[in-house]
Amino acid sequence: MTAVPDTRIPSGSVQPAPFPVGHLPVATGSEAGRGRRVVWKFGGTSIGDADRLRAVATRLIAARRQGLQVVAVLSAKGGATDDLVSLAHKVSPKPHPRELDALLAVGESTSCALAAIAIHELGERAVSLTGPQAGIYTDDSHGNARLQRVSPERVVEALEQDMIVLVTGFQGVSANGDITTLGRGGSDASAVALASALGLRECDIFTDVPGVFTADPRVVPGAQKLDSLSHYEMLQLADAGARVLQTRAVELAAAHDIDIHVRSSFTCDAGTRVHRGKPMLEEARVCGVAHLHHDPLYTVTGVSSAAVSAALARRDMAIGSIICCEGEVQFTAPGTTPVRLVAALGAMDAGVAVRDELGSVSVVSMTGGNQPGTITTALSALERSGITVHLVACTPNRVSCHVPATDVDRAAQALHDAFGLHELAGAIATGGVPTAQEKPSHA
Numbered sequence: 371m372t373a374v375p376d377t378r379i380p381s382g383s384v385q386p387a388p389f390p391v392g393h394l395p396v397a398t399g400s401e402a403g404r405g406r407r408v409v410w411k412f413g414g415t416s417i418g419d420a421d422r423l424r425a426v427a428t429r430l431i432a433a434r435r436q437g438l439q440v441v442a443v444l445s446a447k448g449g450a451t452d453d454l455v456s457l458a459h460k461v462s463p464k465p466h467p468r469e470l471d472a473l474l475a476v477g478e479s480t481s482c483a484l485a486a487i488a489i490h491e492l493g494e495r496a497v498s499l500t501g502p503q504a505g506i507y508t509d510d511s512h513g514n515a516r517l518q519r520v521s522p523e524r525v526v527e528a529l530e531q532d533m534i535v536l537v538t539g540f541q542g543v544s545a546n547g548d549i550t551t552l553g554r555g556g557s558d559a560s561a562v563a564l565a566s567a568l569g570l571r572e573c574d575i576f577t578d579v580p581g582v583f584t585a586d587p588r589v590v591p592g593a594q595k596l597d598s599l600s601h602y603e604m605l606q607l608a609d610a611g612a613r614v615l616q617t618r619a620v621e622l623a624a625a626h627d628i629d630i631h632v633r634s635s636f637t638c639d640a641g642t643r644v645h646r647g648k649p650m651l652e653e654a655r656v657c658g659v660a661h662l663h664h665d666p667l668y669t670v671t672g673v674s675s676a677a678v679s680a681a682l683a684r685r686d687m688a689i690g691s692i693i694c695c696e697g698e699v700q701f702t703a704p705g706t707t708p709v710r711l712v713a714a715l716g717a718m719d720a721g722v723a724v725r726d727e728l729g730s731v732s733v734v735s736m737t738g739g740n741q742p743g744t745i746t747t748a749l750s751a752l753e754r755s756g757i758t759v760h761l762v763a764c765t766p767n768r769v770s771c772h773v774p775a776t777d778v779d780r781a782a783q784a785l786h787d788a789f790g791l792h793e794l795a796g797a798i799a800t801g802g803v804p805t806a807q808e809k810p811s812h813a
C-alpha cells in the first residue's frame with residue numbers, strides 16, 4: 371500500500387493532534403446510554419505513540435465511566451506491520467506464510483497489551499484479548515484469512531465483569547489453532563465481525579481523518595466530508611482504493627446489516643455514517659473519487675483468458691479488468707503484487723509483461739458509471755489535464771482509468787473538479803449528490 375506523506379494533509383480537514391491526555395471527553399448522544407455495548411476500532415495512527423495511546427485509553431475510560439460496556443479493537447501502531455514485513459524479508463525472500471502471520475500478529479498484540487497497561491495506570495479495569503482468545507475463527511489462508519465464525523464468550527464475560535475489553539484487530543485463529551491474519555487493513559473487518567457477533571447494529575471506526583471524504587483529503591485538498599453514504603457506495607470507493615475502510619469490512623457490514631461510523635480519533639465530532647440504506651437508484655449520482663498509486667497492468671501472450679484466470683484463482687488472486695485481443699490477454703489484478711502474480715503464472719509457458727509504472731483513478735457513481743455523460747466527463751477531464759489513459763473500465767457503479775502512477779494525484783484532482791465534488795458540503799445526507807451534469811448551487 372502506498373504511503374501518503376503527511377506534509378500533504380490540508381490544514382483544517384485533518385486533526386493533527388489528539389485531545390489532551392487527562393481530559394475526559396464527553397460521549398456524544400449516540401454513545402450515551404448506560405449498559406449499552408459499543409465496539410470501537412482505533413487505527414494505527416490513533417495509537418502511534420505513548421501519548422496517543424494514553425489519549426485512546428482516556429477516551430475508553432470516559433465511555434466506561436458513563437456506563438457503556440466498551441470493546442476496543444486496536445490495530446498495530448502506524449508502520450509497525452510494514453516494519454515486521456520487511457524484517458521477515460530480510461531473513462527470507464519468501465517467508466513461510468504461517469510464520470509470517472505469527473510475526474505480523476505481534477503488532478496488534480503489542481497495542482492491546484500496552485493499552486490495557488495504560489488503562490490500569492489510569493485506574494480502570496481492562497483486559498487484552500488476542501484474536502484466538504476473543505473467539506475470532508478463520509480459514510487457514512494465511513495472509514488473507516476469511517472469517518468463519520466469531521464466538522465472543524470471553525469478551526462478554528469480561529464486559530460483564532465491568533472491564534474495558536481490548537481485542538487485537540487483524541488476527542484470527544484457524545481450525546488447527548494457528549494464528550492467521552485478515553489481509554491489510556483487516557482490523558476494520560475484526561471490528562465489524564465482533565459488533566455483529568455481539569448483536570450490535572453499529573460499529574465505530576476511529577481514524578486519522580474526520581470521516582469519509584469525496585476523495586482522499588491528503589491528495590485532493592478540496593475534498594468534502596460526507597455525512598453519510600450507503601454500504602454500496604462505500605464498497606465501490608474502498609474497492610477502488612479509498613483505504614479509509616477495508617473493502618472486506620464494508621462487505622461484512624453490508625451482509626450483517628451493521629452501520630459503520632467513521633470518525634476522528636482526535637475529536638468527539640460526528641463523522642460519516644456508512645449505512646444500510648439504499649442509494650438513490652436510477653440517478654447518476656457521483657459520491658467520490660478514489661485512487662490507487664500502484665495498479666499494474668499485465669499482458670500475457672499465447673494462453674487463454676480462462677487459463678490465466680484459473681492460475682490466479684488457484685492462488686486466491688482475483689482479476690480486476692480483462693481484455694482479450696489477438697492472442698493477447700491484458701488484465702489488472704488489484705490487491706496482489708507483481709511478484710506474487712508472476713509466480714502464480716510461472717507454471718504456464720507464457721511471457722508476462724508488467725506495466726508496473728501505472729496507477730488508477732475511479733469515479734464512483736451508483737448506476738451512473740456506464741452512462742455516457744459520466745464517462746465523457748471523466749475522460750475529457752483527464753485529456754484536458756494532459757494525462758494519458760492506458761485502460762478504461764466501466765461498470766454500472768464506476769469508471770476506472772489506468773494512468774501513469776506519477777499522474778495519479780493530478781488525475782484524482784481533475785476528476786474531483788470535473789464532477790464538482792468540492793462543492794458538496796454534507797453531500798449525500800443533505801439531499802443528494804449532484805450528477806455530472808447538474809452541479810449544486812450551494813457550497
Ligand code: ADP
Nearest residue numbers: 413414415577578582583585586588612613614
Ligand atoms: P487507520 O490506520 O486508522 O486504519 P488508514 O490509513 O487505513 O487508517 O485509513 C485512513 C486514511 O485513508 C486517511 O489518512 C486518508 O489518507 C485515506 N483515505 C483514502 N481515501 C479516503 C477518503 N475517501 N476519505 C477519507 N480518507 C481517505
Ligand code: ASP
Nearest residue numbers: 445451540554555556557
Ligand atoms: N496492522 C494491519 C495493517 O497494517 C491491520 C490494520 O491496521 O488494520 O494492515
Ligand code: MG
Nearest residue numbers: 413555613614
Ligand atoms: Mg485502515
